[in-house]
Every structure is written in C-alpha cells, then in structure tokens.
Amino acid sequence: MSDRERYLRDFLNLPKSNDTYSSGSFLVVGDPHLASKNPRSRKDQYSITVLDKLRQIGQIVKETEDMRFVLLLGDLFHLKDQPHYYTSVVAQILRKMGVPVYTIIGNHDIYWDRIDSIGKTPVSILMASGVLKWLDVIKIGNLFIRGYDYQRIVTLNPESHSGTTMAVAHAFYRFEHSVDGTIDEQSIEDAGYDYLLLGHDHMPYSPLQRGKTSILRPGSLTRGTIHDYNMTRDVQVYVMHVDDTGPLMYRPHILNVQPASDIFKEASLSGRDVRKSVSEFVKKMQEQKEAVSQDIMEALCKLTDEAEVLRFCEEYLREFSLIV
Numbered sequence: 001m002s003d004r005e006r007y008l009r010d011f012l013n014l015p016k017s018n019d020t021y022s023s024g025s026f027l028v029v030g031d032p033h034l035a036s037k038n039p040r041s042r043k044d045q046y047s048i049t050v051l052d053k054l055r056q057i058g059q060i061v062k063e064t065e066d067m068r069f070v071l072l073l074g075d076l077f078h079l080k081d082q083p084h085y086y087t088s089v090v091a092q093i094l095r096k097m098g099v100p101v102y103t104i105i106g107n108h109d110i111y112w113d114r115i116d117s118i119g120k121t122p123v124s125i126l127m128a129s130g131v132l133k134w135l136d137v138i139k140i141g142n143l144f145i146r147g148y149d150y151q152r153i154v155t156l157n158p159e160s161h162s163g164t165t166m167a168v169a170h171a172f173y174r175f176e177h178s179v180d181g182t183i184d185e186q187s188i189e190d191a192g193y194d195y196l197l198l199g200h201d202h203m204p205y206s207p208l209q210r211g212k213t214s215i216l217r218p219g220s221l222t223r224g225t226i227h228d229y230n231m232t233r234d235v236q237v238y239v240m241h242v243d244d245t246g247p248l249m250y251r252p253h254i255l256n257v258q259p260a261s262d263i264f265k266e267a268s269l270s271g272r273d274v275r276k277s278v279s280e281f282v283k284k285m286q287e288q289k290e291a292v293s294q295d296i297m298e299a300l301c302k303l304t305d306e307a308e309v310l311r312f313c314e315e316y317l318r319e320f321s322l323i324v
C-alpha cells in the first residue's frame, strides 16, 4: 500500500452501528451479489432481474407497518468494480426503502480478505453516503444483534447481554471441502448465542440446532451459478419479529422470481453433466487425501494468462465450493 493510499484509508471514517430500536420487525436478505454484468450461465438481464428483487424487498418493507430495518448478510455486489450508474441505482433503491439498511462485510465486498480495502469498493460509497450502515450492534426490543465481518475462520465471542442474542456472520457452517470462510464450530457452543444467522453459503437450509443456538441460513438472493439447488429452490428473505419479552418469531417470505429454465442458458444447463463428472473426480481426489488446497488451485490457474482458463478454474472451484 502506498503512502497516498494509506493516507486516504486513514482519512476514510466509516463508523459501525450501535443502534437501538423499539420492538418490531426487520427483514433479512442473504448475499445479494448485485452485478451490472451477466454471469456466463444466465440469459436474462441479470442486472435488472436482481434490482427487481430489491424492489420487491422494498415493497415488503412498505407493507410491514412496524418494519424497523433491513439486514443484509454480506456480498452486496458480486464484483468490486461496478459502473457508477449501477452503484447509483442501487443507492436510490436502498434509500427509497425508507428504513435503515445494515450489512456485515462479505468476502466479495473487499480485496484479498482485507477489511481495510473497503475504501476501494462501491460498498464504501454507499456507507459513506449513509445509504448503507455497517453492522456492529443493534438492539431491537429484547433482541441483541452482533455482526461479524468476513474472516477465514470466524470465532464467536460470548455476550453479557440479557434477553435474546443473535450473531450475524458471513461464513460456512460445516463445509467439508471449503478452505475459506468457516465458522469456528466450538465457539458456537462456547459463545451461546440464541441465534446464528449466516450468509456466505448460497444454498438455503432448514434451521438447525447446535447446543442452545439455532442456526439460520436463508440462502442467496440470487442464482448466479448452475448448482443443483439453484435449479429448484425458492428465493426467500426472512421477516423477523421481536417484542419486548417473548421469543423471536421469523418466517420466510418467498419472492416472486422466474423459473430456472427462463434465466439459465440452455448450453449452461446441458453442460452440467460434464461439470458434475469433473467435480466428482476432484471430490474423489480429495477423499484420497490428495491435497487440493485453494493455494494449489490458484497456482495452477497462474500457469496461464488466458482469462478464459482462469474463469474456468474459478468456476470449478465454485463447483466444489472451495470458493463462493
């Protein structure tokens, strides 16, 4: 980092939230991955399709009388170099929601897994302009929420807060083949939150219990890849309700989205068998204790300058969930 960059980084001041709300509702949105460019597998106008989902979310916010805020689980943008017009449109849509929008930082929101690179990304523009707030702590009714930004291993810390507690993180829970963004499992039990709300894993899961902690993973707002689960799944957000004494109530709200056959290219769909056999092969290699680490895969990728081959490697890394 140059002196000039360091100076600018120190000049940038993005405070984290420490906000309190009276009891009411809030809305949870998993990894939006907004992007002005189409993923290769998509035939619709991805950039517009995803903005339409944000508008649907804005509509739910407006129709819910006691909606206090929206909470994003990280990875607002898919890539960090979005055109200004796209960032501006997103800013407008978020502002028009009429309630504060919070986020934790996901791996796609920063460079090289470094939080201090935030100033180089569109997320910092939204934060600096007040359209997006950086989650540290929120209190709503009797619920205490703590945000954990992206790290390779996320370790939860105990809270002394009475009432219901929730940790929000951008991390996998139990992802055997992954080498990044994993929650420290033991710390879930040690910290003893009532709820753990996770982004990063794009697949939605049913709630899971670990010790006293309910683990909630709503899945990504968008279907950027041709994984099996994206062929059939609903796209959901969670509406959560908190009062002053009772338990947290939450329900999934299914968004109105196009069927997979309308958004994925036929060629991508028909190529899935080939992808599957390659990923089966790699999984077998892993099972035979061949060290297929991300570093090795990255090194392989560097053997060529062909951008196409790099993308190819990246897609396969995604396919076996080594990266998201």
Ligand SMILES: [Mn+2]
Pocket (backbone or CB within 6 Å): 031, 033, 074, 075, 106, 108, 200, 201, 202, 324
């Ligand atoms: Mn993501």
